[in-house]
Amino acid sequence: MNVTKIQHMTFAVRNAQQTLDAYKRLLGAPADAYIKEFAKSRTRAAVFKLGGTEFQISESMDADGRFAAWIDQRGHEGLHHICFAVDNIDEALREAQANGATLKPCAACKVTGSHVHPEGWVAFLQDEVSGIEIEFMQLYKEGESSDRPQGI
Numbered sequence: 355m356n357v358t359k360i361q362h363m364t365f366a367v368r369n370a371q372q373t374l375d376a377y378k379r380l381l382g383a384p385a386d387a388y389i390k391e392f393a394k395s396r397t398r399a400a401v402f403k404l405g406g407t408e409f410q411i412s413e414s415m416d417a418d419g420r421f422a423a424w425i426d427q428r429g430h431e432g433l434h435h436i437c438f439a440v441d442n443i444d445e446a447l448r449e450a451q452a453n454g455a456t457l458k459p460c461a462a463c464k465v466t467g468s469h470v471h472p473e474g475w476v477a478f479l480q481d482e483v484s485g486i487e488i489e490f491m492q493l494y495k496e497g498e499s500s501d502r503p504q505g506i
């Protein structure tokens with residue numbers, strides 16, 4: 355497989371607005387970054403670029419939501435997953451599985467394995483590296499697209 359870049363990093367937090375404010379105050383995150391609610395995944399998130407990488411600061415809208423449960427389980431906020439862009443997601447998944455990886459359902463779509471998201475095809479692994487969940491994304495090229503509504 356060929357990982358070409360970090361597509362995004364997603365952080366699980368209790369209060370996305372407070373965290374976004376800290377990124378603006380301490381790291382010069384874009385002043386126009388704002389919190390948006392993603393109904394499908396019941397997530398409140400700020401999505402912005404910093405140092406060329408997309409950050410997704412994510413707060414569950416429900417007490418037992420994906421990010422809230424993660425924080426409860428670990429006892430702290432932190433880096434929830436890294437999304438790695440790959441040339442070919444089918445090849446990446448085949449290779450990872452051949453090396454013992456297990457696929458995990460997408461928390462928002464409930465689909466296991468490669469499926470459409472707004473920016474590209476994505477898939478999640480059950481396996482973690484250094485405590486970080488792994489997402490793969492094969493970005494759409496010109497002409498390829500998804501009519502799936504914007505989500506996280």
Ligand SMILES: [Zn+2]
Nearest residue numbers: 460462463471
């Ligand atoms: Zn999905």
